[in-house]
Amino acid sequence: MSGYYEPEIECASRDEIADLQNKRLRATVRRVYDNVAFYRERMDRAGVRPEDIHTVGDLHLLPFVTKQDIRDTYPYGMVACPMSDVVEMHATSGTTGKPVVAVYTQKDIDIWGECCARAIVAAGGSKESRVHVSYGYGLFTGGLGLDHGGHALGAATFPVSSGNTQRQIQIMRDLGSTILCCTPSYAAYLGETVQDMGVQGELKLTAGIFGAEPWSEEMRRDIEAKLGIRAYDIYGLTEIMGPGVAFECAEQTGMHVNEDHFIPEIINPETGEPLPDGELGELVFTCISKEAFPLIRYRTRDLCVLSRRPCSCGRTFVKMAKPMGRTDDMLIIRGVNVFPSQIETVLLSRGFSPNYQIIVDRVNNSDTLDVQVEMNADMFSDTVKQIESHERELIGDLKSMLGIYANVKLVAPKSITRSEGKAKRVIDKRKI
Amino acid sequence: MTIKQISVFVSNMTGGLADVAEDIGKGGVDIRALSIADTTDFGILRLIVDNPDRALETLRADGYVVSVTDVVAAHIDDTPGGLARVLRILADAGIGIEYVYAFVTRQAKNAYVVFRLDDGERGCRILEENGVRLASPDEVYKL
Numbered sequence: 001m002s003g004y005y006e007p008e009i010e011c012a013s014r015d016e017i018a019d020l021q022n023k024r025l026r027a028t029v030r031r032v033y034d035n036v037a038f039y040r041e042r043m044d045r046a047g048v049r050p051e052d053i054h055t056v057g058d059l060h061l062l063p064f065v066t067k068q069d070i071r072d073t074y075p076y077g078m079v080a081c082p083m084s085d086v087v088e089m090h091a092t093s094g095t096t097g098k099p100v101v102a103v104y105t106q107k108d109i110d111i112w113g114e115c116c117a118r119a120i121v122a123a124g125g126s127k128e129s130r131v132h133v134s135y136g137y138g139l140f141t142g143g144l145g146l147d148h149g150g151h152a153l154g155a156a157t158f159p160v161s162s163g164n165t166q167r168q169i170q171i172m173r174d175l176g177s178t179i180l181c182c183t184p185s186y187a188a189y190l191g192e193t194v195q196d197m198g199v200q201g202e203l204k205l206t207a208g209i210f211g212a213e214p215w216s217e218e219m220r221r222d223i224e225a226k227l228g229i230r231a232y233d234i235y236g237l238t239e240i241m242g243p244g245v246a247f248e249c250a251e252q253t254g255m256h257v258n259e260d261h262f263i264p265e266i267i268n269p270e271t272g273e274p275l276p277d278g279e280l281g282e283l284v285f286t287c288i289s290k291e292a293f294p295l296i297r298y299r300t301r302d303l304c305v306l307s308r309r310p311c312s313c314g315r316t317f318v319k320m321a322k323p324m325g326r327t328d329d330m331l332i333i334r335g336v337n338v339f340p341s342q343i344e345t346v347l348l349s350r351g352f353s354p355n356y357q358i359i360v361d362r363v364n365n366s367d368t369l370d371v372q373v374e375m376n377a378d379m380f381s382d383t384v385k386q387i388e389s390h391e392r393e394l395i396g397d398l399k400s401m402l403g404i405y406a407n408v409k410l411v412a413p414k415s416i417t418r419s420e421g422k423a424k425r426v427i428d429k430r431k432i
Numbered sequence: 433m434t435i436k437q438i439s440v441f442v443s444n445m446t447g448g449l450a451d452v453a454e455d456i457g458k459g460g461v462d463i464r465a466l467s468i469a470d471t472t473d474f475g476i477l478r479l480i481v482d483n484p485d486r487a488l489e490t491l492r493a494d495g496y497v498v499s500v501t502d503v504v505a506a507h508i509d510d511t512p513g514g515l516a517r518v519l520r521i522l523a524d525a526g527i528g529i530e531y532v533y534a535f536v537t538r539q540a541k542n543a544y545v546v547f548r549l550d551d552g553e554r555g556c557r558i559l560e561e562n563g564v565r566l567a568s569p570d571e572v573y574k575l
Contacts, residue, residue: 382548
């Protein structure tokens, strides 16, 4: 059983957490109203004043912030502190439009480090750990976020960054990395390479902290088996902070939200109405301790469920389930909602590799869904009949999971490009 | 008596087969016979080679998906009706053929036909009882 980084907060009573949240929420709302024209205008238009917000229960009175709002105020329109207090900035890749720029004061960075340190300790880490960070360093929050966490904890932190898989494994072997931090798809690839090289026995890895993209329980088991570790999920987004907004504990049944800094809500994505705990909806976060870029009721587009069931690890923070997809990752194929994570679950349960590609196209006004899967030794046979029977089983499983027909195409091993960061799983060729 | 056949997964794209063949050549392995089963998406390349172990090792090391299957290589008289006689023996015994391919040798007067049978053990026995000579591994590998 691992310990805690800050037990007095992580295991505080719900009353203590509520008091802290209410106090910080009031102060943050007041501050953004006074300092950020965007919030002042929005709140005035909604007819809500800072003094109307007393407790977390009043959150629903406040307007939402969307990604579009951040783009509209690009780059510094939502900064709530003097620019001279800013010490670091990060940005999203901007593949879907203008990048999201997030800025941080030194206090913001310290809190970020603490949040990630909590995640590392929850994964069994300590000051004695050797934290191997294979997330990309740079504008992406993954690398520096976990780096700040390793430093806060006082652990030896290896800023390896992404890429050069052979060298990653060499560093793990030679320098005795104990905790690996990267995207789950890269962890799976590292695991595959470690197995190919037959060096699993020479590694000292005990745990991995993997986030920045959706992954399934099957993928977790695959990574755990290949690397001989326990694999923990971590959640975050640049808009809110980066990795460490929520983290998994030894129970591995969801991620504890660092509620002393972020208040989560689940809303109906269509109506914006708050939903009770346990219902699936869009995750919304309010930052209550950030100085530079404190977003209020930010709509993440992640679909997930919150649970306040007591956790065996002793932490009292609410838990969020693995997001089951994003409102904007969701594919609508022949009118049916399809999430890449559902396809991944089926593939892994059938023993296929977690490297796959989903190709959606429109032929004669009808959507087509092709799933490319890599052939492996267990599925291969010298007869077409047998391979096709595996293929049919897979198509049957996909049909029952998705409710629509997916064409399976078996391709050669390692022919699907491996990703060293976020995997590109979906190619949507439809021109609508 | 059976011999070892190597099967390789080949994706259906230009150059896919060339890649496999080059890999085998690089490993110093000589191909005795081959056949391909193809579907719209992929092919299964089936090979009889002089050194199955080396072929397996080379292909696996280079990331190919490979399997080994025991197949029967029967001598067939290189005369009209030679193949038919052997097929009739199998049919009469109720033994099904999964697939079959043939090769001729440089020196001998007869051809070999490779069978993958649904009941390999009984198939071998029936063929031998009916006077069909089955090739030994050494005989095929050292051709």
